[in-house]
Amino acid sequence: MATLSLADVLNLMERAFPSGLAEPWDSVGLICGDPAQSVRHVHFALDPVAATVDEAIVSGADLLITHHPLYLKGTSTVAANTPKGALIHRLISSNTALFNAHTNADSAAEGTAVVLAELLELTEIKPVDPAQDDPSLGLGRYGRLPTAITANELGQRLAELLPATARGVAIGGDRSARIETIALCPGAGDSYLDRVRDLGVDAMLTSDLRHHPASEALEHDDAPILFDAAHFATESPWMTRAAQVLSRAASDELTVSVSQLNTDPWTTIYVKKDAP
Template sequence: MPATVSDVIAALDAAYPRELAESWDAVGLVCGDPGEPVERVLVCVDPVTATVDEAVELGAQLIVAHHPLLLRGVHGVPADTSKGSLVHRMIRSGVALFCAHTNADAANPGVSDALAGALGLTVRRPLAPHADGAETGIGRIGVLAEPEPFSAFVERVGAALPATSPGVYGAGDPDRPIRTVAVSGGAGDSYLAAATEAGVDAYVTADLRHHPAGEHLEQRGPVPALVGVTHWASEWPWCGQAAEVIRRAGTVEVHVSTRCTDPWNVRANGSTT
């Protein structure tokens, strides 16, 4: 019997339980028939035109995305709107869409485990554990096999993640030894205090804003050095993790999207300050 959309969803729900999702989130099946057969799946970070194009070109019957397509409440999906047009195209092309967002962030293993693994970290515990005390929660704290200078660690991050136009940037003493590291896939400056309290040497996350980062670095006493990456790059390693979840569930061909959906695509020549 061929796998169905619901078979793939069952495997993803087991790996990324929906009860771990934040109350404001929108996870689950966005469009498509749970009973339809699936031979090919595309896993991506963003359900946007580029990845829908890729799914159609691959002949995929299901897109598994990290970010929701319809996070805010909507009253319609007319085809003359950007998101409505994607819904119509997927339905017409026989492509279902399933999203695993903050439930995938908090699961064990989840988004930040994939990021930590890409950086060569051995994970010790969540950065911000769930209140139930389980090994779930946002972010991860891990250790490198051997300490290395912060400048080398920033290079490590840049080499481990897919290239983007903004690249990878660091804030800290280039010679500072780095051994313990906190990571949080996606926008993570709300966890700066948690990283400081954990006593890590460095914190890697995306979408670091000027004021929170600056105020963090101005604190008295030791604080983690910061490594900033783009949102898409920080969460892309999860695609490989989710793909393995689907492959283990049955005979489904799974592809990880090769298209960069980071919105920043032009960079001026600059220098390090």
């Protein structure tokens, strides 16, 4: 088995998830690591947090690839007495590089929304927000379900297909509504509520919906049924796909592993015993 350099692996990731697809506000790419260092084992995780860094180091990974950036808004310190700075020190001390692919992975041909679309077996799939340079790429995806089902049935199906989290899947709208088409906006998607309504789809799956945007969206006569799942649940299925993409591109010259940790910050939901 040939040994690839970190630069080699990053080039393979760039081909699959071009950094040019990232949103202007985003932070993607190499966070720490020497491009010349050897990489034999790559570990994928959704979040760069203490648990996934420990998991990567214990597994012997030379590179941790996450979806979310460690420093989305930049930083003026990587001091070891700060949570994120401590991660940087641990990674460097263990000779483990850190890299992330965020909104570029959302917009790519094998990105987060595409994975969800395939889980739901959608057809006639198109981007919700097409990329200017290539309209076949872009943020989100929408398409047609194999058969029409009720919103209640779709909600249960989503709960079975997505990784389990404490909050499960919430629905906004008529549970008896007939659903034939759905838009998928993994991660925080309330900025796409208007665009999705303009698409004329029957439903929308996203995460992190806030009270007022959701409430106002549902007031429209042509509002799609809203499904709100945990941020972790809508994006983490992509990790397995990304690992497969990298493994194929490297011609199996890498050991590739995927985190088994649930890094959703919410662990328990409490409800009244007599709640409907």
